[in-house]
Amino acid sequence: MPKRLSLSQLRAVDRLGNFSLAARDIGVSQPSVSTRVQALESQYGVRLFHRNGHEVEATPLLKEILPSIRSVLAVTEDIETLLDDQHALNVGQLAIGYSTYQIAVPYISRYMKTYPDIRVEARAMASHDLLPELESGQLDVCFITAREIPSHLVGHEICEARIVLAVPRDHPYSGRASITWDEAVAYPLVQREKSSGTRRIFEASARLARVEPNTILGVGSWGSIVTMVKLGLGLGVAMDVEILPSDELVGVEIAGSGLRARQYAVCLPQMQSVRAVSRFLDLIPGRP
Structure with missing residues (x-):
């Protein structure tokens, strides 16, 4: 299963339509984003983005799983927030x-x-x-x-x-x-x-x-x-x-x-x- 960082990068690339903009948005280098996306495509033998120069567009497969990606990221953020609050004794x-x-x-x-x-x-x-x-x-x-x-x-x-x-x-x-x-x-x-x-x-x-x-x-x-x-x-x-x-x-x-x-x-x-x-x-x- 892709790690949380990989899912975050997929979502950012889809939202911004550009590897460089996505990298800047999440605070990493452009090569790390493109390399990670390529690694995922190679690992699962699928195409996630159509490339057209500097612009990219999600494939039908990625569009199909993007709602699930958003859900996973939202749940993960909720868990992290809960754990942070627990550590700070804001909940419990x-x-x-x-x-x-x-x-x-x-x-x-x-x-x-x-x-x-x-x-x-x-x-x-x-x-x-x-x-x-x-x-x-x-x-x-x-x-x-x-x-x-x-x-x-x-x-x-x-x-x-x-x-x-x-x-x-x-x-x-x-x-x-x-x-x-x-x-x-x-x-x-x-x-x-x-x-x-x-x-x-x-x-x-x-x-x-x-x-x-x-x-x-x-x-x-x-x-x-x-x-x-x-x-x-x-x-x-x-x-x-x-x-x-x-x-x-x-x-x-x-x-x-x-x-x-x-x-x-x-x-x-x-x-x-x-x-x-x-x-x-x-x-x-x-x-x-």
């Missing part, structure tokens, strides 16, 4: 998953303001529910809660947070700097679902302390935990960065527990080179 899409909106939403908002032409889709899930979506290609980037980045992923740490009990401001624990594990499990607890990174870290630490948390409810969002705690159903388990002044709750640490979690922005290794993904990760402070 990015699917983001997050487990903690208090951390993720500011980054998502900043990205959308910086690249307004990128269509962003954001989904909230527990950390361990996000990972299969990332691995299957349904998500491009994820914010997860974990002790470390999973070995098959790449990413960057955003912050480290304490895992605390979220208690009402009028609760007996609210004025204390910390409580013991025995005091923590003396009350019913409201946690995220079992696939939550925060819950997994909390319960692993409880096992090491040889205590059994009295989790009465697992819910799908921090907002649900806040509501349940305010209704007096139990104390919440959360990262301290999740607790906002508007929640009217206080975070109380469990003494000696070393309960810490990190938030990471992660992606599959092969997705690092995707421009929309790399530009999002560039927003993470301290990224190398």
Whole structure:
């Protein structure tokens, strides 16, 4: 099949009726145009132009295929424009998953303001529910809660947070700097679902302390935990960065527990080179 440059030259010669004018129009030498046309005619054993001195005219065969040539060139130009726009982030899409909106939403908002032409889709899930979506290609980037980045992923740490009990401001624990594990499990607890990174870290630490948390409810969002705690159903388990002044709750640490979690922005290794993904990760402070 003739290359794009050959098709462009055929179209230019037909439009201008002269090899020299066609060469000047597309910015190449006249011999290169005439040589390429002759090569095509020789390769396919056909006549594409009738020559009459310096003037040329398309043969019936060329006239028949010129609409197809124009279509191919138009589609090629459209593809090149799309790729250029994608490189410049003038078009495209990015699917983001997050487990903690208090951390993720500011980054998502900043990205959308910086690249307004990128269509962003954001989904909230527990950390361990996000990972299969990332691995299957349904998500491009994820914010997860974990002790470390999973070995098959790449990413960057955003912050480290304490895992605390979220208690009402009028609760007996609210004025204390910390409580013991025995005091923590003396009350019913409201946690995220079992696939939550925060819950997994909390319960692993409880096992090491040889205590059994009295989790009465697992819910799908921090907002649900806040509501349940305010209704007096139990104390919440959360990262301290999740607790906002508007929640009217206080975070109380469990003494000696070393309960810490990190938030990471992660992606599959092969997705690092995707421009929309790399530009999002560039927003993470301290990224190398």
